[in-house]
Amino acid sequence: MTLDPFTTAGLVGLSGALLGIGLFGIVTRRNFILLLVAIEIAINAAVLNFVYFAAFASNPSSGLNGQSAAIVVIGLAATEIAVGLAIVLALNRIRGSINVTEATALKL
Amino acid sequence: MPLLGDSQVSLADWAFLALGAVAVVTAAASLLVRELVHTILWIATFFVALAALYFLLEAPFLGVLQLGVYAGAVTILLLFGVMVTRKRIFSREAATGLRPAPIAAAGLAAVVVGAVAVEVGGVAGLPSSPQPYETTSLSAALFGTYGPWLWLLGLVMMAALAGAIYLVREGRE
């Protein structure tokens, strides 16, 4: 497989686009579950970058670095989903809704 | 530079472009559809597309991990979240009114992310073929050099587990 600089731009563009979609979702969606989905998209954009640069690393050990980092990030993301869903359940029980704009207890 | 019609573009490149398009479309769709269950379906597709990309980039272990953790576990968890927070599973989400600050931020973010992509994409000199790795060497790195990080990740997971149990336990108001 050959990838020239053009394709490189394309791939980084892909992860950039995914990150943009994720950020868009994070700031616009009010449903907590959608928020979690948007976060997952953003995180996956980052993981994709790790994997991509690992594949084209100039030496093997830094390639392993990239893949190892990707594994750690995937683990953390899975953890985050677990906690996030726990919050969803708690929020649902307390407020009867999972609309994040209604949880304004942080207000001064 | 022309995006298509370049005689140098190989089959793998075509596959990459196709999978990337699928990823972008499914990601956008998962956030734009009105029904939460459809969101879950779209995001599952997105995860699978990414897993395919990982295989394409010579990272088969990560691909499998992506399939198992994301396409499998995370999707099920999200579905579970939808199920326990709704009386009827297929119910439409209320129309999303947009707040001014998020919109502005999202717009800015889109502009900047595009700029970053162009900026970084201009970097040349990367090797022309992906570096294949034995999964065993990845395993050695993971449990050797990155052992402490793995331990740390395990601890974080334990803490998250305890936190999640604390959050959902009965009798808490």
Added chain:
Amino acid sequence: MFLQDLASWAFLVPLLMVLSFVLVGFLGPYLKNWREGGWIAVVISGIAMVLGLLIAAGEMLSPGRYTDLHTTWISVPGNGTGVFPNGFSLVMGTLVDPISALMLIVVNVVGFLVLLYSIEYMQHDRGLSRYFAELSLFLAAMNGLILADNLLEFFLFWELVGVCSYFLIGFYYEKPAAASAAKEAFLVTRVGDVLFLLGIFVYFGAYATAGAAGGWAANGFLFVHGTNPYIPIGTGANPTLLTIGGLLILGGAAGKSAQFPLHVWLPDAMEGPTTVSALIHAATMVAAGVYLLAVASLFLGFTAADQFAIVAVGGFTTLFAATMAVVNPDIKRVIAYSTISQLGYMVLAVGAGFTMVGLYHLFTHAFFKALLFLAAGAVIHAVGTQNLFKMGGLRKVMPVTWLAFFVGALSLSGIPPFAGFWSKDDILSSLYGTLGAHPDYWPFFLMAVATVFLTAYYIFRAFFLAFGGDHPRDDSLPHGHDPSWIMKGPLMVLSGLAIFAGVFVFIPGFSNLLPGIGVPPTYTVTDILLSAMSVGLAGLGIGTAYVLWGNGRVFTLPDDSPLQSIRTVLLRRYYIKDAYDAFGQRVIYGIARIADFTDRFVIDGAIHGAERSFAGLNRRMRGIQSGVVLDYTAYVVAGLVVVLVVLLVIAPWLLSMWGGT
């Protein structure tokens, strides 16, 4: 030999008193039947006294010996360069030498007797355990001070002694006069203490930079720096620095020993219990200043300029304090002024180079001054006033007290063969011997001689006013009676010492504690004439007092006498305290008001202004805090955007502007 070996155990003396302090302080309140622990303090201080006397006896048997035991406290390694190329260390330890053995006798004998006396004297007071605990702590500190083997340790105990003095002057802290007297004593002596500390620094610096004697500094201010302890090391150091150091040490001594111009606190310190006045403000603590000068002259050495300053301060204070004692109506204050005056004699002697003579006077003075104070205490205990003009006729009802006061007064006046005669005469004749070489000492010699007359006059004035006549001048006073044996015992022991302490130096062994004094007694014709003159002056003083005040007479200056104005000046204490008060009120209070203004309007103004502007900012900013998570995420994203713009756009642009890559 057992006695000589005891010097290594000298540290037990202060430790015993610390034990007493702890026991009495913590258990005292539960021991009502033992005078709230007072008896514990008496017994332990008795043990300490016996130990101190045995150690002193050991020193008497081994002339010229010193025993230094110390451990390193702080060690600073050197790095081969700088002021201390070999580093230096600070040590803590005990040094038993002739003069500290002498001081052990003074402090522990007087301390024990005063504690015993207090058992009865203080019996009606509240807070007895506090009293006895503080006295124990004081004795511990004083013993530590005299056993200190280096300047820094000396200073630590010096401060501890000062704080004990503060506590005890303010023992009746509910009395405003006592509380303010305690503060005054603390603050005035603090001036001296700061000077003393600066003096330590200067000496340290002087010897640290002097190559030859640098060992003194490297060994942590140790007094002992040779085989003979009493050779000053003042060689190799910058003489200007040594002079400054000596003057600063003199300042410290003047604060503690109430020498002019830091004398104001001692008369006011009489607000404390009389026993405290006897022990601390007459016999021991105020002598610490003299002891410091003695130690400094023996171990460090004074320059000629220092010596003149010390002689001047001592000589002037001698006469100056005596004049104020002449008119005072308060029995304790008369004795207090006499203390200042007598300390002046000691300072004078040490300054003129006769350190041992000064310490000799310290030794005798401690006994007769403690005796005078305790006798005065018995009088106050019996009649309930300190005003001499209300007393009278006490001779008949308090014969033992009368006799004790009489002995003390004779000793103070310098009538042979009482103790005071020998030491005071020694000072005068020694000083006279230096006048040939130092004609500038003449005025201070004359002051010292004049003081002999005044001393005899004022103390016998007090004596006649209190004990003479047939009946009290104020009929409302209770009829006095002699105290019980607990108070009479110490009076009698001290009377004996006030008679005989002066001739102790003619005992061969004892004279080892004061090398060069007494043995052999060689008196020239000049000495005898001088003695005759001073005894004659003292007799004249006693005679004048008898004519004016004897047999119940009360001498009153006619209103139009020119002496009235002098009397007023003396009663107002030369206006020095008023001047200090005015200084405090005008200058210090003025500075305080400027500081207050600055604090209120400049500093607080800035702070309040900042506070107000932040409050306004806060009011505007709190609108951002909507509590909606989405808004917060938007800000995070905006922040990310800013970072990216700086990183990718602005930073490369700036780099290209400066020609970077």
